[in-house]
Structure formats: structure tokens, C-alpha cells
Amino acid sequence: MIRFGPAGNSDSFYVQGYKASWQAPAWLRGMGLNAYEYSFGRGVQLKEDMAKKIAGFAKENDIAVSAHAPYFINLANPDPEKREASFRYITDSARLVTHLGGDRVVVHVGAVMKLEREEALKNCREGLKEAYLRLDDLGLSQVHLCPETMGRPSQIGDLRETLDFCLLDERLIPCIDFAHLHALEQGALNTEEDFAAVLDAIETALETERAQTMHIHFSTIEFGPSGEKRHRTFAEEKYGPRFEHLAPLLKHRGYAPRIICECHGTMAEDAKAMMDIYNGLDA
Numbered sequence: 001m002i003r004f005g006p007a008g009n010s011d012s013f014y015v016q017g018y019k020a021s022w023q024a025p026a027w028l029r030g031m032g033l034n035a036y037e038y039s040f041g042r043g044v045q046l047k048e049d050m051a052k053k054i055a056g057f058a059k060e061n062d063i064a065v066s067a068h069a070p071y072f073i074n075l076a077n078p079d080p081e082k083r084e085a086s087f088r089y090i091t092d093s094a095r096l097v098t099h100l101g102g103d104r105v106v107v108h109v110g111a112v113m114k115l116e117r118e119e120a121l122k123n124c125r126e127g128l129k130e131a132y133l134r135l136d137d138l139g140l141s142q143v144h145l146c147p148e149t150m151g152r153p154s155q156i157g158d159l160r161e162t163l164d165f166c167l168l169d170e171r172l173i174p175c176i177d178f179a180h181l182h183a184l185e186q187g188a189l190n191t192e193e194d195f196a197a198v199l200d201a202i203e204t205a206l207e208t209e210r211a212q213t214m215h216i217h218f219s220t221i222e223f224g225p226s227g228e229k230r231h232r233t234f235a236e237e238k239y240g241p242r243f244e245h246l247a248p249l250l251k252h253r254g255y256a257p258r259i260i261c262e263c264h265g266t267m268a269e270d271a272k273a274m275m276d277i278y279n280g281l282d283a
Helices: 011-015 021-031 048-060 080-099 117-137 159-166 178-184 192-206 208-212 247-252 267-280
Strands: 003-006 035-039 064-068 104-107 144-147 175-177 215-218 220-224 227-232 258-261
Touching: 003 267, 011 021, 011 267, 021 035, 021 048, 021 267, 035 258, 048 064, 048 080, 064 080, 064 258, 080 104, 080 117, 104 215, 117 144, 117 159, 144 159, 159 175, 159 192, 175 178, 178 192, 178 215, 178 220, 178 227, 192 208, 192 247, 247 267, 258 267
Parallel strands: 003 035, 003 258, 035 064, 064 104, 104 144, 175 215, 215 258
Antiparallel strands: 220 227
């Protein structure tokens, strides 16, 4: 089943008088949405009892929950103390996502820093394998880590690198951020054929069945010579990429991904716009 939802809470959620994330599932269901991504981007600070409260309302309203691990993670970093911190961010996120009733954690794998890129990639591969050893030891084997495609050359995670990471363990699910790919390649996703090439690459690397249930981040984005600058909204028509080019491919190929909208401030509204575009293909 394909699902659509926001990363975090839209500005309108708070304008309408809502204050807490446990209120989000019912609010999202009222919009017709069925997914929600909770952000630990600035740190895993959510209390276990609150996570369970959110999980209860998510289950009641048929909202699939995922989480985004802290942005501080850098598995490329060879410093033992920094690596240990990255592992802690991952395991803490995995523990809390289970209390949220979810089983997917999106991860920014790392940055090149002053390393040779191949050395950074090697450290990241070893780090992902080590992360799963730790999750297994903690009884969190069921959690899917989702390495995300990134929007700047200085970051680890172009499409090929992300797919190669996912070959390390079948529990790894790619988080394909189409806005990041668009920014990284200086505006490369403009037609249905452009999106088809990305899906073809995923299917070739991971096979069709696994590709069909991938995690997707989608928004429009502003970029410059160094890649991603900031996420934008669908109303800002000069920015891409555009979901209209991806939706027919998902429908035709029988995909059932979880699609999380990261548009700035309008993530729920733009998630609903994507859902409407997708459902409108049946008309």
C-alpha cells in the first residue's frame, strides 16, 4: 500500500491551535494522509512514554510512522569517539522508533571531510555493518535503517553509493530523496524519463520487489553550484523536481513506497497534493 505523509508538522498544524505531536496522527487522518516521519534531527530527546502515546494515536488512525536519525551522524569519521557517538544516535533512534510503533529510521550516512572518498565510503560500509551488530545485540533486529541520498558532493550518498550500501544487508531500505538527487545533479529530474532512469537503477541494483517498497523523500528544492541550499514548497513553481513526473511511474510499476514530504512549512499540504496527483491517475 502506497502511503503519503509529512516529515514533522506543517505550519498550519500550529496555526490551527495544535501544540503536540501526539495530536498529529488524527490531524493527518483528517486530511486523508496515512504516514508521518518524526524527526530526531537535532537529537533523540523524545521520552519513551510520549513515543508510546504517539504510537497509540498512530495505530488508531492508521498512520505509518518512521523516524529521521540525528543529522550529526558521520560513519565516515575515523575518530573512535565520534564513531561511537554516531552508533549511539542510530541505536537510540531505533529504540525510540519502535516505541513510536514504527520500524524505519532514515540516516544521513556521512560526509567526506578531508578523507579520500573511497576511504570515507569504506568507513561508512563498516559503520553500517557495525550498526546492525549493535541493533541485533539490543533486540532491535527488525528495524530498517534507510540510508538517504544526499544533495551535496561533500556528503556521502549519491544514488550509486546509497544502493551499494543497501546491498550490505537486506534490512537496509534506500531512502531516495528525489530533491537531493535533483540538486546534486544540478537540476537533472525534469521529465518522466529522468525519473524512470532512477527507478531503473534501483531495480537493477536491488531487484524490483525490494525497490517497490523503498522509502521516498520528496519536495521541491533550491540549489546552487555546491548542491542543495534549502527545501522549497510546491507553490513555488520555479523549483523542481515535480511529482507529476514520478507518480505515473509508481502507478504503472506497481510500487508501494512510503512517500514523506519535506517541503518547507507545507509538508502535510504538499503530501496531500502528491496523494491527490497519484489517486487522480485512476480517473
